[in-house]
Amino acid sequence: MSLGFRATGLEVPEPLRAQLTGDDVAARLVRKDPTLWGPEAESEAAIRLGWLDLPATSRELVGRLAELHAELQSEGLDRVVLCGMGGSSLAPEVICRTAGVPLVVLDTTDPGQVAAAMADLERTVVVVSSKSGGTVETDSQRRAFIGAFAAAGLDEDRIGARFVVVTDPGSPLSETASAMGARAVFLADPDVGGRYSALSAFGLVPAALAGVDVGALLEEAAELAEQLAEPGNAALELGVALGAGFHTGRDKVTLADGGRGGRDTGIQGFGDWAEQLIAESTGKQGRGLLPVVVESADAPGATGPDALLAVVGGDPVDPGPSVGVTGPLGAQFLGWEYATAVAGRVIGINPFDQPNVTESKENTQRLLDAGFADEPPLATIGAVELRAANGLLDGVDLTQHDGVSLALEALLAAVPPRGYLAVMAYLDRRRDARTGELRAALARRTEHAVTFGWGPRFLHSTGQYHKGGPQTGAFLQLTGAYTEDLPVPDRPYTFGTLHTAQAAGDRQALADRGRPLLHLHLTERAAGVEQLLDASCAATWTRIGSGEHR
Structure with a gap:
């Protein structure tokens, strides 16, 4: 399988492509130039571009995670429950589904679903994941699991050892983790926003503890990262096409896995992750791209006069404008993050805030x-x-x-x-x-x-x-x-x-x-x-x- 990230079937207006080339957007983005999205976005962008470094900086997590996974397995803790919302849960879910590795994702407050997640406690380790450390859903789930472990007869020290925490430095959750004696705490890069955090500790910790080779994901992303400063790279072209679609009336992006879960890659459920990335990054100031996750490339509503169909892991389809985006999962994460940042510039919004x-x-x-x-x-x-x-x-x-x-x-x-x-x-x-x-x-x-x-x-x-x-x-x-x-x-x-x-x-x-x-x-x-x-x-x-x- 080629590690190349490719986007085919793109319709990019030549004047727009020339403008971005003349503005040196590709190289400036890799240099983390916060002025790319205008003066109003500059202060936010200056502290939200750390995701570009993750294919390299996250390598330090791989060995530590492998040791922790082995330790948990030796104690019979082979069932991982992830308590997290949005950017803290969507990437690990895609990673584990694609790898065929079980992961219980608890991203709800529905009491029936919460109760079901608290089964098999004797085998369970809980990853509590929140960037802000104050997410009400995640805090409530953490409290419920502490109560369930106590009811099962575990003392305070043994309860703490059932928790792994992922959060930003200095967050309330980092203090709570210390107080409860969590087995491990992973502090993520604060310069990475939640929806751009797939290759950070938020994406990698739950997946690695569930049994995924996260080092391979980083290798896949690193190969693409080497190309991102080049004018005309595939991720840039995808971003320009998305932004151009908005300006030409195609402000819906339908997302479908190609073939049976991704013809080239076996990717499963990628649209659920990309949905958050695109919607939160572009949907503001009365404009934006609406992601529409569909069941397949030929599902009802997959095409339309105001939609661009993106087939992840497959080829463009007829009829109707569509693009095929191929490449392995690690490259897909980084490529779509880069493309969304570029689309934000083309649309004229700050892709790193979420004011509503x-x-x-x-x-x-x-x-x-x-x-x-x-x-x-x-x-x-x-x-x-x-x-x-x-x-x-x-x-x-x-x-x-x-x-x-x-x-x-x-x-x-x-x-x-x-x-x-x-x-x-x-x-x-x-x-x-x-x-x-x-x-x-x-x-x-x-x-x-x-x-x-x-x-x-x-x-x-x-x-x-x-x-x-x-x-x-x-x-x-x-x-x-x-x-x-x-x-x-x-x-x-x-x-x-x-x-x-x-x-x-x-x-x-x-x-x-x-x-x-x-x-x-x-x-x-x-x-x-x-x-x-x-x-x-x-x-x-x-x-x-x-x-x-x-």
């Missing part, structure tokens, strides 16, 4: 402090309660047996020109996995892009784009009743309360922007999911307000 990410978090905290207002449903049909914001369902007769279909049709009708529909599932992505089928089902019903995200996971990813990007989204939020709940130790709320507050806080942020929002609550999850899939796949939908059918 905290909004839903702040709403969540207010709701946890003040409590929830009762919001009776507009209707209950089967196992589905219907609620809506901004008059979305005004005039829709929800008393009909197909009221859920009518509500979904009203939402699709509310997607503006060149807009998108975001499905946001605050559910258990293991037990409620079939919910993910809604993306393709709804994409068959509209010409607009349809995205899917598990909440609260997506709040650390596309959540930035939803609030800071172009206000052209319509939103379907799904929540569900809990058959079990878990306390968050030493906190005045449960995981179910926190999960509910996160969904409500996100609804508030979107409703305050006047966006079309449909909230469907499943009073019984399995039945509700089946009901939604039936409604989304109905053979005939009545088009709201026109009496037409399709």
